[in-house]
Amino acid sequence: KIIALSVSGFILIGLGVSLKYSPYILVSLLWLVQYSQLFILAWFLFYFWKTHSRSFSSIYAVLSVTLGLQFFLSMWQFVHQANTGLPLENSIGSGFATGLDENNAIHRVTGTLMFHNELGFVSLIYLCLFIPLAIKYDRRIYWVSCLMGVVIILLTQSRSAWLALGVLTLFTFK
Numbered sequence: 001k002i003i004a005l006s007v008s009g010f011i012l013i014g015l016g017v018s019l020k021y022s023p024y025i026l027v028s029l030l031w032l033v034q035y036s037q038l039f040i041l042a043w044f045l046f047y048f049w050k051t052h053s054r055s056f057s058s059i060y061a062v063l064s065v066t067l068g069l070q071f072f073l074s075m076w077q078f079v080h081q082a083n084t085g086l087p088l089e090n091s092i093g094s095g096f097a098t099g100l101d102e103n104n105a106i107h108r109v110t111g112t113l114m115f116h117n118e119l120g121f122v123s124l125i126y127l128c129l130f131i132p133l134a135i136k137y138d139r140r141i142y143w144v145s146c147l148m149g150v151v152i153i154l155l156t157q158s159r160s161a162w163l164a165l166g167v168l169t170l171f172t173f174k
Helices: 002-021 025-051 058-080 116-137 140-156 159-173
Strands: none
Touching: 002 025, 058 116, 058 140, 116 140, 116 159, 140 159
């Protein structure tokens, strides 16, 4: 209840400030929706879970297909050492690292998310959802989804995602 109240307060205050003080109301409202999309999606998922609890497990199939799309696109990017140029990627060209401490000879895959660290983060979230299912139900689809998530995280070369994957692995084995 505290989280729902906080999110509702954030959205209502943001809506009021955008409507009253912003010289660009539509832009402010668009940013408010963008900042609130995670909470709005969580509310829709909670509503769907409460009203359609019998078919809620189909969401995991959708998430598995989404992870599979990211996996195959990431593998394609890695094999070609560049983004593929598909409209699905939202970018064209290559994404080699330019930092002094980074290996700039290997392409960092971005999937459809335009940024490698974001792909690593989203893959880690999917992994957090699929590991308990794989352990509890021991179904091949969940284990394959876990493997795809780990490979994506490795190919993104996101050090923060690697660190979080290590912590997640430690908690999983504990």
